[in-house]
Structures are given as C-alpha cells and as structure tokens.
Amino acid sequence: MTETPAEAPRTPQPVMGMYDAPMWQSIRDGALKLQHCASCDTVLYPPGPVCPHCLSSELEWRGVSGRGTVLSWVVFHKTYLDAYPAPYNVIAVRLEEGAVLVSNLEAPLPEGSWIGKQVRMIFKPMPDGFVLPKFVLDTDGTRS
Ligand SMILES: [Zn+2]
Structure with a gap:
C-alpha cells in the first residue's frame, strides 16, 4: 500500500468489473494493456468476456x-x-x-x-x- 499524505484528497477508486483487474495492474506497472481478440485483432475497451466484433472468447492482454x-x-x-x-x-x-x-x-x-x-x-x-x-x-x- 502506498503511503498517503494525510492532507491529499483521495482519488476516486475504479469500480472493478469482472474483467478489469489485469488492465488496472498494467496501469500500476506503467504500461497499459488491453484485451485483443486473437481471431480478428479487435481491441476491447472496456474489457469483457468476448470480442464484440466476432464473438470469439480467445482474448489476449497486449500492450498498447x-x-x-x-x-x-x-x-x-x-x-x-x-x-x-x-x-x-x-x-x-x-x-x-x-x-x-x-x-x-x-x-x-x-x-x-x-x-x-x-x-x-x-x-x-x-x-x-x-x-x-x-x-x-x-x-x-x-x-x-
Ligand atoms: Zn474478434
């Protein structure tokens, strides 16, 4: 946990959906990753269970x-x-x-x-x- 100066306003925290954790981890790591469809290469944002273009569930987290x-x-x-x-x-x-x-x-x-x-x-x-x-x-x- 990061030390928080007592006087610093608290940043509103992300509302984590079922598929969001890897994206926020990549942000903490300083290199954003988003889901890419392995079938048609569509980039998903926000993260989800299937490609909205071809409905494939073969999704990979890749850097952008x-x-x-x-x-x-x-x-x-x-x-x-x-x-x-x-x-x-x-x-x-x-x-x-x-x-x-x-x-x-x-x-x-x-x-x-x-x-x-x-x-x-x-x-x-x-x-x-x-x-x-x-x-x-x-x-x-x-x-x-
Ligand atoms: Zn696709």
Whole structure:
C-alpha cells in the first residue's frame, strides 16, 4: 500500500468489473494493456468476456502504444471531487489501436482546440499516490 499524505484528497477508486483487474495492474506497472481478440485483432475497451466484433472468447492482454488522437475535450470550472480541483479538463482519446479512453490532458489550455491533436499516454501519480493513465501532447514529430 502506498503511503498517503494525510492532507491529499483521495482519488476516486475504479469500480472493478469482472474483467478489469489485469488492465488496472498494467496501469500500476506503467504500461497499459488491453484485451485483443486473437481471431480478428479487435481491441476491447472496456474489457469483457468476448470480442464484440466476432464473438470469439480467445482474448489476449497486449500492450498498447499509448499514442492517440483527441476526439473531444471539455474544461470543468466547478469542483465535483476534491481530487479534481477546478479548472480541469477531460478528454476523449482514440488510441492508435482503436479504443477510446476518457482521461485528462496535462497541458495548458489551447488557443484554439485540442480536437485532432496527437497525444501520448503517461502514468501520473495523483496527490494520494494512486496512478492514473493521463495524456500529454505528442510533439516529437515522429508520427507517420
Ligand atoms: Zn474478434
């Protein structure tokens, strides 16, 4: 168990479904893994018992690139949870592997929009030590 500073707000904990534990372990390990269908290569997110595309139950946990594109974003100007003091952003990212994740972008507000911006995943400890997958702008220019 991670030592928690007494004054740090507690990060809301994931609600664990039947298939979520390996994904959260991979986040704690700093390298996100998602289920891939061994039959048709569809990436499942959220995790589940069968491929939603071909109904195969031959699923494998594989690492993902962590690179993606911002689909949508919003800035909240009201604090709903102590762990997320306002203002804070929420983004939807489509990973290269196809899964869409909802997270936060560690960047100053853009002059225009973040939609279409390339991002990459980081594993950021919250103030209480709980690690969450978040994103930063991917500006290294190595994308094809
Ligand atoms: Zn499949």
